[in-house]
Each structure stands twice: as C-alpha cells, then as structure tokens.
Amino acid sequence: KNEVEQSPQNLTAQEGEFITINCSYSVGISALHWLQQHPGGGIVSLFMLSSGKKKHGRLIATINIQEKHSSLHITASHPRDSAVYICAVSTFNTGNQFYFGTGTSLTVIP
Amino acid sequence: NAGVTQTPKFRILKIGQSMTLQCTQDMNHNYMYWYRQDPGMGLKLIYYSVGAGITDKGEVPNGYNVSRSTTEDFPLRLELAAPSQTSVYFCASTHRRTGITYEQYFGPGTRLTVT
Numbered sequence: 278k279n280e281v282e283q284s285p286q287n288l289t290a291q292e293g294e295f296i297t298i299n300c301s302y303s304v305g306i307s308a309l310h311w312l313q314q315h316p317g318g319g320i321v322s323l324f325m326l327s328s329g330k331k332k333h334g335r336l337i338a339t340i341n342i343q344e345k346h347s348s349l350h351i352t353a354s355h356p357r358d359s360a361v362y363i364c365a366v367s368t369f370n371t372g373n374q375f376y377f378g379t380g381t382s383l384t385v386i387p
Numbered sequence: 388n389a390g391v392t393q394t395p396k397f398r399i400l401k402i403g404q405s406m407t408l409q410c411t412q413d414m415n416h417n418y419m420y421w422y423r424q425d426p427g428m429g430l431k432l433i434y435y436s437v438g439a440g441i442t443d444k445g446e447v448p449n450g451y452n453v454s455r456s457t458t459e460d461f462p463l464r465l466e467l468a469a470p471s472q473t474s475v476y477f478c479a480s481t482h483r484r485t486g487i488t489y490e491q492y493f494g495p496g497t498r499l500t501v502t
Contacts, residue, residue: 310491318495319495319496321493363429365491378429
C-alpha cells in the first residue's frame, strides 16, 4: 500500500473548467506538498501546508488533518495548467523523508 | 542562486558501464536526496544525506552509491549499469531544523537509458 494515494490518475478538462485533484495519506506528516511537473520538465513546489487552506492565483490547496486528505483546486483552468500534479508528504522521521503520490496528469483543452 | 543543478541532462549507458550523476545546490541546505522516477510510479528515494559526511539508504538503494564530502555536492554513482536503472533521476535539497518543515527544491533531472 502506498503512503500517498492520488486521484484521478488522468484528467482532461475544457478551458475554463474548475478542477479538483484529491490526495489521501496514511502516515504522520509534518506537512503536505503539492508539486507541479511539466512534460520533460523539472519539478516545482506549488504549496506546502500543514493546516487549513492556501491560495496562489487560480490555485487553491486545502488539507483536512483529521481525515488525512488534501485537495488541489484550479479555477478557470487554462491550457498552460496542463502538467502532472504530484502530492507529497514530509515526515518527522530521521531523514525528513518525503513520500510521493504517483501524480495526476492534467490536460486542459482550449 | 542557481538552486539545484544536475549534470548531465541525458545519458545513454551500455550494460555494465559506470557513471556518476552530479548534483550541486547553492542554498546551504543540510538535507539532500536522490530520487528516481519511473513511468506511472511515484518518486522513489534512492539515498539521502542529512549533512556533510552523513548518508543513508532510501527505499531503492541497490546498484547505487553516494557520498557527501561537502554541503553543496551530493553525487550519485551507478556501478555496473543494468537496464532496470533506466529512469529519470532527480536530486533535491531542503533545509531542516527541529520542528520546522521546509519545501524541497528539485534539480532539472537526468534522463538515463541503459541498453
């Protein structure tokens, strides 16, 4: 069983649609991270959160610590949002190890 | 700051060859990591380091070695390359203080093919 599960694996949306990606985790965490990876590209951090909600432009991330669940929302989606979105959790163990979901591949069609 | 840099970007190896993937960060981060990313799988931890001179195995260390002689550099060595090591390799770093979590910064990745 993976420590971090994401859904859906693949998502296709029309430009302008509201998008939600879900993440569940099963370990104790110090924080939850949402990462973005463009095709053939590197990985960048979008959000790091340990409670509540954070917003950056059209992106919103929420976390429910009791339910061990997080969501990433994209409002008014745009083709440039097409990427793989990865949920990851950091832990308090010795190596500050991160566990990663398998990613959600998002395609936004104009 | 350049952040986390990795070289090379691409490499093709023959079975049995060896190589070193270089990783350097200029953010004075104490923690550094090597991951591999295979299609359809999440990033898997190969090795990590909590500071110069200290390294430890991750989830998938077999066939790899690391060293951390300085804070900045964390090279990954592949000995006797095998097709199963065909993957994209990412180096990452973060700062860590007791009770405080920081985000990870990733290098651009190295795409390695072993044939």
